[in-house]
Amino acid sequence: MSTLKRPFIIAEVSGNHNGSIERAKEIISSAATNGASCVKLQTYTADTMTIRSDKPDFQIKGGLWDGRNLYELYEWAQTPYEWQKPLFDHARSLGLECISTPFDETAVDLLVDIGCPKIKIASFEVTDLPLVKYIAETKKPVIMSTGMANKQEISDALELLHKYGNGEVMLLHCVSGYPTPAEQMNLNAIGVLKSEFGCSVGLSDHTLGNQAAIAAVALGAEVIEKHFTLRRTDGGPDAAFSMEPEELAALVRDCNTVYDALGNGAFDLVAAEQENVKFRRSIYAVKSIKAGEAFSQDNIRRIRPGFGLEPKYFDLVLGKVALRDFSAGDPLTKADL
Numbered sequence: 001m002s003t004l005k006r007p008f009i010i011a012e013v014s015g016n017h018n019g020s021i022e023r024a025k026e027i028i029s030s031a032a033t034n035g036a037s038c039v040k041l042q043t044y045t046a047d048t049m050t051i052r053s054d055k056p057d058f059q060i061k062g063g064l065w066d067g068r069n070l071y072e073l074y075e076w077a078q079t080p081y082e083w084q085k086p087l088f089d090h091a092r093s094l095g096l097e098c099i100s101t102p103f104d105e106t107a108v109d110l111l112v113d114i115g116c117p118k119i120k121i122a123s124f125e126v127t128d129l130p131l132v133k134y135i136a137e138t139k140k141p142v143i144m145s146t147g148m149a150n151k152q153e154i155s156d157a158l159e160l161l162h163k164y165g166n167g168e169v170m171l172l173h174c175v176s177g178y179p180t181p182a183e184q185m186n187l188n189a190i191g192v193l194k195s196e197f198g199c200s201v202g203l204s205d206h207t208l209g210n211q212a213a214i215a216a217v218a219l220g221a222e223v224i225e226k227h228f229t230l231r232r233t234d235g236g237p238d239a240a241f242s243m244e245p246e247e248l249a250a251l252v253r254d255c256n257t258v259y260d261a262l263g264n265g266a267f268d269l270v271a272a273e274q275e276n277v278k279f280r281r282s283i284y285a286v287k288s289i290k291a292g293e294a295f296s297q298d299n300i301r302r303i304r305p306g307f308g309l310e311p312k313y314f315d316l317v318l319g320k321v322a323l324r325d326f327s328a329g330d331p332l333t334k335a336d337l
Contacts, residue, residue, distance in 0.1 A: 004262065007217050007255040008202070010099070011036040011228035011248060013087075015077030015237035023230070024083065025090050031228055032094040034245050035252035039091050040120060040225065043084060043111055044103035046075040064178055064240055077237040081107075085114045099143070101125075105134050112138055121157070123147020123174045123204070132157045136165035143223065145174040145204045146193065158197060170223060171197060173216070174204035179241035185212050190219045206241050210251045217258045224255060282308030283317060285326035293322050300332065307331050 011031035017024035031039050050058065050070040058069045065073050079087070084100070091098035101120040102108045108131075111119065119135050123145035126132070135142060142161055146154055154171070161169050173189045185207060194201045202223025203216040213224045227242035236242075243251065287299040295317050302311040308331030309317070316337065323336060 004220060004259070005200070005222045006259055007221070007252075008037045008223045009035065009248075009252050009255065010038045010040050010223060010225040011243070012040045012225055012238075013079070014040075014042055014227055014242075015079070016227065016229040016234075016239060016242055017079065018234065018236045019076075021083050021086065024079065024087055027228060027230055028087065028091050028096065028098075029094060030230060030245050031248065032091075032096045034249040036096065036228070036248060038097040038099060039228075041079050041084065041087060041098065041100040042077075042103070042122075043079065043081070043100045043107035044074065045078050045081065046071050048104040048106060049074040065237070073237065081110055084110060088114050088116070102131075102135070104131065108134055108138060112140075116140070118143055121145065123149065123176050126157050127153055129156060129160060133160045133164055136161045136163070139166045141166065141168040141170075143170045143172060143202070145172045145225075146189075147174045147176040147204075151196065154193075154197065158199075170200045170202055172202045172204040172223060172225060173221075175206065178206055178238070179208050180206040182207050182209075182212055187212060187216055187219055190216055190221055194220060208241060210243075210247065210254060213251060214254050214258055217255045218262065224251070226251065278305045278307060280304070280306030281311050282306045283311065283314055283332045284308050285328055285330045285332065287328055289322050289326040291322055291324050295320055295322060295332075299326075309333055309336070313337065 013024060013027050016027060028039050052071040054069055060066060060068050060073060088098045097117060099118045099120055100111055100116055101122045102111055103125060118141045119138060121132060121135060121142060121144040124147060126144065126147065126149040142165060144157060158169060171193045173193055175185055190201050200222050201220060203213060203221045204225040205213045213226060216224065227238045228248055229236060229239050229242040231244060232239045232242060281302045281304055283300055284303050285299060286301045289299050302314055317332060
């Protein structure tokens with residue numbers, strides 16, 4: 001079996017609850033039904049993210065959220081603090097792990113209070129080093145998306161996580177485009193992250209479809225995170241680049257199939273090959289040969305099936321004297337050398 005861990009599939013709820021805690025619970029239930037390993041929330045309020053302002057700096061131009069200001073976006077997408085514990089409890093009741101991404105210190109405190117088992121650092125927060133240090137000091141395992149961060153920024157964050165935290169950090173390769181075109185995914189960065197930083201790695205995937213995530217497993221990703229909703233047609237802040245239930249089920253199935261296909265890299269025969277060994281060539285008598293008669297290209301050949309002496313011994317056998325009688329169709333064995 002592969003030394004990698006079986007893919008851990010995180011279904012990101014984010015703002016797809018559309019302002020309804022019951023819908024959030026329904027999304028979590030669907031994630032459990034369709035094979036997710038974990039669901040992820042986001043923990044912030046509009047006021048912990050930004051200020052209410054219509055100045056140009058705060059306006060969103062282009063993309064999915066064009067025309068809104070930052071405060072409006074986060075007010076629309078937030079998962080209220082008072083929902084967090086009930087949603088964690090709901091996930092746990094279904095046997096599903098639940099984690100979250102905090103965006104300020106108050107959110108970290110809340111997640112610690114409700115027993116969040118892992119803390120996710122969003123790609124946009126990698127450079128907020130005071131927050132990274134605060135998260136590290138919880139001593140909880142950390143999953144950090146790299147997003148737009150360069151090598152130095154990732155290194156700076158990791159230094160704090162290792163210095164103040166428990167040292168258990170996973171990096172998720174991530175392209176912070178919503179959605180991300182497949183040709184911009186740069187999946188080979190997965191191997192680079194692993195070799196450069198010595199961490200387990202995964203993928204936070206904002207592409208449409210499952211191809212990038214499945215390929216990432218083949219490249220060594222142990223965690224796959226994708227946004228999840230019940231129906232894209234229901235709308236919501238992240239609906240356009242979110243999976244639907246049948247896509248989640250397919251993602252879980254296909255990632256596990258790829259993981260199982262990786263194997264251990266050995267050259268041993270696998271079960272599917274065992275029965276086919278007999279179809280290899282081996283050395284057989286093709287005419288009657290009397291004891292004392294020399295083996296020649298006329299009376300022995302390398303033919304199928306493979307129950308006889310391996311073909312690599314053919315030149316060694318030629319010219320040697322038979323120690324016993326052979327009839328056509330008898331295999332040579334090592335005892336005949």
